Amino acid sequence: MTLQVQSQISLRPYNSFGVDVRARFFADAHNESDVREALAYAAVEQVPLWVIGGGSNLLLTRDVDALVVRMSSRGLRVLSDDGESVVVEAEAGEVWHPFVLWTLEQGLSGLENLSLIPGTVGAAPMQNIGAYGVEIKDVFAGLTALNRESGELKDFSLDECAFAYRDSLFKQQAGRWVILRVRFKLHRSVSLALHYGPLQQRLQEQGVSEPTALDVSRAVCSIRSEKLPDPAVLGNAGSFFKNPLVSAELAAELKQAYPGLVAYPQADGQVKLAAGWLIEQAGWKGFRDGDAGVHKLQALVLVNYGSASGAQLLALAQRIQADIAKHFRVQLEIEPNLY
Numbered sequence: 019m020t021l022q023v024q025s026q027i028s029l030r031p032y033n034s035f036g037v038d039v040r041a042r043f044f045a046d047a048h049n050e051s052d053v054r055e056a057l058a059y060a061a062v063e064q065v066p067l068w069v070i071g072g073g074s075n076l077l078l079t080r081d082v083d084a085l086v087v088r089m090s091s092r093g094l095r096v097l098s099d100d101g102e103s104v105v106v107e108a109e110a111g112e113v114w115h116p117f118v119l120w121t122l123e124q125g126l127s128g129l130e131n132l133s134l135i136p137g138t139v140g141a142a143p144m145q146n147i148g149a150y151g152v153e154i155k156d157v158f159a160g161l162t163a164l165n166r167e168s169g170e171l172k173d174f175s176l177d178e179c180a181f182a183y184r185d186s187l188f189k190q191q192a193g194r195w196v197i198l199r200v201r202f203k204l205h206r207s208v209s210l211a212l213h214y215g216p217l218q219q220r221l222q223e224q225g226v227s228e229p230t231a232l233d234v235s236r237a238v239c240s241i242r243s244e245k246l247p248d249p250a251v252l253g254n255a256g257s258f259f260k261n262p263l264v265s266a267e268l269a270a271e272l273k274q275a276y277p278g279l280v281a282y283p284q285a286d287g288q289v290k291l292a293a294g295w296l297i298e299q300a301g302w303k304g305f306r307d308g309d310a311g312v313h314k315l316q317a318l319v320l321v322n323y324g325s326a327s328g329a330q331l332l333a334l335a336q337r338i339q340a341d342i343a344k345h346f347r348v349q350l351e352i353e354p355n356l357y
């Protein structure tokens with residue numbers, strides 16, 4: 019199938035904030051050859067190429083003068099199975115949550131804590147998606163990416179991806195690689211990550227004493243559905259700020275001033291603070307300016323009540339950043355990818 023390129027397309031349906039900007043060109047890439055064709059098309063038109071997935075980690079602040087390529091490739095397969103460890107591979111355009119459900123249907127554990135995260139498989143390594151005590155680096159078995167400059171394919175091992183908290187080589191080298199397919203090492207035996215308090219609590223409430231991976235997935239889905247706004251109803255990109263890492267000295271000072279401070283000491287001596295707690299303490303929860311706002315129940319989530327522009331959402335984010343820096347001497351970093 020040849021690439022179908024459309025011109026002057028609204029990206030509103032393609033970003034979870036529901037921000038209405040236009041793309042000069044737009045195409046779906048169903049396979050590697052579509053991606054190569056898109057690169058050639060962009061070169062002829064002399065515009066950059068910009069790859070997206072589900073658009074759930076983007077803030078679009080202006081029209082996109084580029085060829086926007088949405089990864090729409092499909093395919094799930096088992097690559098190896100020794101009776102205990104199973105390596106599965108998914109094409110980049112597979113939607114993340116149905117992929118997680120597929121692994122659970124195969125009787126495999128490893129991805130259950132990451133249930134219901136919006137977006138695609140191909141974008142998951144970009145920021146090493148994580149939730150409820152698990153990140154994809156914990157079950158990652160490799161990926162194949164296309165080098166946009168040389169046109170060569172490269173297989174990446176875990177070490178080569180430089181995964182860190184909401185970070186990776188692919189985020190650091192934005193625009194260099196197109197991730198085509200991702201592999202995960204999962205298990206037939208049940209080895210669950212249940213150290214996240216609210217998850218244990220939810221399983222207890224549900225009367226589950228010996229949970230299966232499917233039980234954990236269901237518990238995660240029920241917590242997430244209560245806690246986070248559904249982008250189909252209220253535009254958002256999930257957590258808008260990363261949880262900041264600060265020195266132990268600053269964390270201790272803040273703890274004295276604010277005994278309720280939510281802080282997690284890290285192995286390297288730094289302390290991770292809960293950004294949502296800081297924003298809530300500073301009084302931003304439920305704040306609304308026009309159609310840009312801070313969610314009523316979740317201070318970490320910025321929302322679009324209808325027709326907020328990306329620039330308005332960014333201006334609100336910058337006001338929050340300045341206020342948190344003033345109150346707590348902590349610099350918040352924006353998590354979604356800005357355009």
Ligand SMILES: Cc1cc2nc3c(=O)[nH]c(=O)nc-3n(C[C@H](O)[C@H](O)[C@H](O)COP(=O)(O)OP(=O)(O)OC[C@H]3O[C@@H](n4cnc5c(N)ncnc54)[C@H](O)[C@@H]3O)c2cc1C
Pocket residue numbers: 034068069070071072073074075076089110135136137138139140141142144145146147148149192195196197198246247248249254255256257355
């Ligand atoms: C309600 C809600 C809850 C969320 N909860 C979480 C959470 O718990 N944990 C978490 O980590 N994230 C969370 N997110 C953020 C988001 O779901 C993830 O970052 C997800 O992986 C983004 O996938 P996407 O396909 O939508 O990527 P997009 O938003 O389309 O793209 C994100 C970035 O990846 C690049 N990209 C996309 N696909 C490719 C590819 N194939 N090759 C190269 N680059 C690519 C894009 O250029 C862009 O820079 C949440 C978002 C929402 C809306």
